[in-house]
Amino acid sequence: MEKINLKQLEDAIYICAQCGYCNNVCATYKNNRWESASPRGKIYMMRDHIKLGNRRSKSIPADYVERFYYCLLCGRCKEVCQTNIDTLELFRSFRAWYVRNKYPIPENLQYLQKNLNSVYNPAGFDVEKRQLWLEDLDNLRVKQEADVLYFVGCTSSFYLRNTFVPKNFIKILEHANVKYTVIGADEICCGNPTLLMGDYASAKKIAEKNLEVFEKLGVSTIVASCAGCARAFTEDYPHILNMRIKPRVLHAAEYINELLDENKLQFKEMKGIYTYHDPCELGRHLKIYEPPRRILENIPGVEFRELLYNKADARCCGAGGGVKGIDNELAVNIAKGKYLEVEEVGARNLVSCCPTCKWNLFHAKKEAKAKANPVDLIELVAKALVKAE
Ligand code: SF4
């Protein structure tokens, strides 16, 4: 079930004053200047779409539906809304309204949806490939009975360019002597992409399968290195399953922060000027702002400089909401804007803690002719660890 029901959705779209404050902070609108894809424009169109949807004989053109997928679901518009509308949940719920009423979602996303329903990963990879990242790691201390489940996520499992995330996170867990386990080839998607598309029925099936696995493992903590997985487990599962999952769920940045508190990590100097990009699903959605900053402060030699737009005001990397799947050029253009901010503060390392953010920022670096390198926090922490004697 979505967080906003149809009645709340209908109320919200008439509360909107059409003032346009939200358009001013919307990255997709700033790039393509389509009023119909802006937050204000989408809300205006919703009024019509709901009326048309109630009279099934009147169809809604596919490109109008598509406008709702030209949205990063970043939630920046929510922060400035003059009438306190939860625009983020409104746009998520409206995608669900389209899917429930059988309006076709953009073709590229339909492809992902089909894969998620068959092999439980968006790109349609063979399930066995999910644990390829584990192959060249020797002497792993993966335990049958563990306290901590490390949930790797699809983005970091299947794509070679992202497997540095689980490989490095395992290094951190081993360094800190954590009793951990991974699901391996049997891990399935967390359901976040199905939720982004608005397919709550598929998300529910996925969540039920995951719940069964978590219960069998009996772990007390689940750690996710992907902001999207962390959001799905903590924010969305309670709504779609109508219950909270038993183990506590932490994002890797929060867990590393706990390991710091327990004095389990020792760092060497990593001299350089660093800044931090708040991933939308970790920052604005889950309000996790301090742990990554605290970790950076604890690494000797790190000179931290805050971006002009940070925390609740941070700009999206450009890949959110499925936008990278339907318009890669738009996603990369938005990411190029992030590098302008980075240049302004003179940082040479752009740290984030979401593999999708790093992936998109990496794509944009060349086009932006940026001097700064995108780095994942996990990668940096693993590199900074002082090896045991
Ligand atoms: S969620 Fe982000 S991309 Fe979507 S309308 Fe709001 S500001 Fe624009």
Ligand code: SF4
């Ligand atoms: S800021 Fe809020 S009230 Fe104003 S147009 Fe945007 S959604 Fe509507």
